[in-house]
Amino acid sequence: MREEDLLISLAQIVGQSGVLSGDVEKQPYLEDWWGRNRGSALGVIRPKSTSEVASVVALCQQHGVAMYPQGGNTSVCGGAVPPAESTGIVVNLARMDAIIDLNPRDNSITVQAGCILGRLQEAAHSADRLFPLGLGAEGSCQIGGNISTNAGGTAVLRYGNMRDLVLGLEVVLPDGRIWNGLRTLRKNNSGYDLKNVFIGAEGTLGIVTAASLKLFPRPPNAITALVAIPELEEALTIGLDLGGIFSAELTALELISQTEMILVAKHIPGTCCPIASESNWYLLVELASFSSCEILADRLGEYVGPKLSSGIARDAIFAMSGAQRQSLWRIRHSVTEANKKEGMGLSHDIAVPIFEVATFVRRSGEAIGRAYPRAQIVVVGHVGDGNLHYIVMFDHANWDSLADKEGTRHAVGHIVYDIAVELGGTFSAEHGIGALHLPEMQRYKNPVELDLMMQFKRLLDPANLMNPGRVLP
Ligand code: FAD
Numbered sequence: 169m170r171e172e173d174l175l176i177s178l179a180q181i182v183g184q185s186g187v188l189s190g191d192v193e194k195q196p197y198l199e200d201w202w203g204r205n206r207g208s209a210l211g212v213i214r215p216k217s218t219s220e221v222a223s224v225v226a227l228c229q230q231h232g233v234a235m236y237p238q239g240g241n242t243s244v245c246g247g248a249v250p251p252a253e254s255t256g257i258v259v260n261l262a263r264m265d266a267i268i269d270l271n272p273r274d275n276s277i278t279v280q281a282g283c284i285l286g287r288l289q290e291a292a293h294s295a296d297r298l299f300p301l302g303l304g305a306e307g308s309c310q311i312g313g314n315i316s317t318n319a320g321g322t323a324v325l326r327y328g329n330m331r332d333l334v335l336g337l338e339v340v341l342p343d344g345r346i347w348n349g350l351r352t353l354r355k356n357n358s359g360y361d362l363k364n365v366f367i368g369a370e371g372t373l374g375i376v377t378a379a380s381l382k383l384f385p386r387p388p389n390a391i392t393a394l395v396a397i398p399e400l401e402e403a404l405t406i407g408l409d410l411g412g413i414f415s416a417e418l419t420a421l422e423l424i425s426q427t428e429m430i431l432v433a434k435h436i437p438g439t440c441c442p443i444a445s446e447s448n449w450y451l452l453v454e455l456a457s458f459s460s461c462e463i464l465a466d467r468l469g470e471y472v473g474p475k476l477s478s479g480i481a482r483d484a485i486f487a488m489s490g491a492q493r494q495s496l497w498r499i500r501h502s503v504t505e506a507n508k509k510e511g512m513g514l515s516h517d518i519a520v521p522i523f524e525v526a527t528f529v530r531r532s533g534e535a536i537g538r539a540y541p542r543a544q545i546v547v548v549g550h551v552g553d554g555n556l557h558y559i560v561m562f563d564h565a566n567w568d569s570l571a572d573k574e575g576t577r578h579a580v581g582h583i584v585y586d587i588a589v590e591l592g593g594t595f596s597a598e599h600g601i602g603a604l605h606l607p608e609m610q611r612y613k614n615p616v617e618l619d620l621m622m623q624f625k626r627l628l629d630p631a632n633l634m635n636p637g638r639v640l641p
């Protein structure tokens with residue numbers, strides 16, 4: 169089929185307003201959040217319903233056209249934009265953003281895949297419920313993207329990652345059939361649990377069009393604390409203690425290096441580290457509860473007080489009001505923006521067993537220091553899950569002066585990932601594979617696992633038209 173004819177047929181399905189084919193109108197959908205990956209596509213198709221998605225997919229399948237599902241385009245591993253030179257189509261879900269049903273008595277919500285995460289959180293809040301997934305991109309990422317990347321974020325240690333929050337899915341399969349698995353049951357052992365095949369599949373096995381998700385009773389009170397702790401081992405011990413003392417209340421345990429604090433204050437207007445005393449590490453702690461903030465603060469104070477007087481912790485602030493808490497979270501959620509402004513941050517989304525975090529940081533720091541003495545180490549992450557974003561930062565001048573940028577990226581990755589994997593960890597904890605981590609899939613993934621994944625792919629998408637060139641090497 170000629171390209172013009174394909175665009176006409178697509179417009180017959182989704183309407184002319186659902187087809188973007190001019191260079192200028194396509195551009196925002198072809199470049200990723202970092203500005204590091206740019207692709208091309210015949211068109212960006214914006215369906216309004218599941219049946220439109222199914223017809224688009226069937227048409228593309230019939231004519232051998234590659235499809236690139238796209239949500240909010242906040243992927244940090246080049247997963248959401250097509251490759252350069254592609255003549256496929258982007259299937260963008262933004263116009264499918266309805267909240268289909270919210271049932272507080274069932275603690276469930278059913279939404280179309282294009283619903284923005286922040287909007288879903290607000291809808292749950294208005295019904296006095298909590299949807300716990302939270303991350304820096306929540307104002308623009310979509311539920312379909314969160315499901316397809318099995319997103320993590322800052323509340324995993326209490327509520328699990330996206331996989332743990334999904335009750336049912338609706339998916340358009342690569343052959344154009346619709347699988348309606350939308351249900352809100354908590355128990356259903358009637359055969360294979362198919363939804364889990366699509367969660368974290370990064371759009372390679374089908375297009376998620378709707379989802380039923382868990383809601384939770386919303387703890388009305390929360391406090392957020394920032395604790396400055398010079399030694400990483402001590403910070404980890406404090407984190408572990410807090411997990412025990414506040415087993416029912418701890419909802420976030422985030423680690424921020426001093427280098428990261430400095431970059432946020434430097435690049436994000438209106439932010440500064442609220443603790444004056446210098447410290448190599450900071451723990452951001454959130455406790456949420458049905459008992460009062462004062463009780464939470466007293467209990468936290470009882471634990472932190474002795475740490476301060478012994479000098480293990482250098483300083484601490486407790487934020488009780490909404491505004492104070494927001495300003496602490498603003499620091500945390502601005503890290504990626506700040507790092508982007510600073511230079512070329514080679515970010516490694518590793519996880520290791522929690523007891524190996526300090527060893528990982530020490531060994532990686534030594535190895536990178538030897539190989540790249542001018543690079544700066546910046547660390548931020550969900551330390552309660554053993555997941556760190558370990559960033560090797562080259563400022564602009566330093567990066568521009570490097571002759572072999574791709575080679576440097578890979579060499580740095582090998583150093584960091586080899587150490588994580590040796591310690592029993594992973595090279596991708598929560599961001600996924602996208603196009604960026606295909607070499608790591610080859611290098612680190614167990615061959616049997618890789619083979620099974622390829623078999624799934626061949627079973628569901630034998631013509632390799634659904635997000636080709638992502639996830640599988
Ligand atoms: P996109 O980026 O559009 O797509 C991501 C992948 O999912 C692509 O492979 C795409 O093809 C596929 N996809 C999207 N929608 C569908 C669909 N409906 N059906 C099938 N496939 C689909 N991630 C975390 O896990 N934790 C964090 O804390 C976190 N913080 C972030 C902070 C910032 C500032 C930024 C920019 C990103 C962050 N991310 C984080 C990464 C990213 O936001 C998440 O991976 C998010 O889940 C992606 O959602 P999206 O809608 O933007 O998906």
Ligand code: LAC
Pocket residue numbers: 304321500501503504549550557
């Ligand atoms: C974060 C993203 C980068 O945790 O995953 O800020």
Ligand code: ZN
Pocket residue numbers: 320321549550557598
């Ligand atoms: Zn993260």
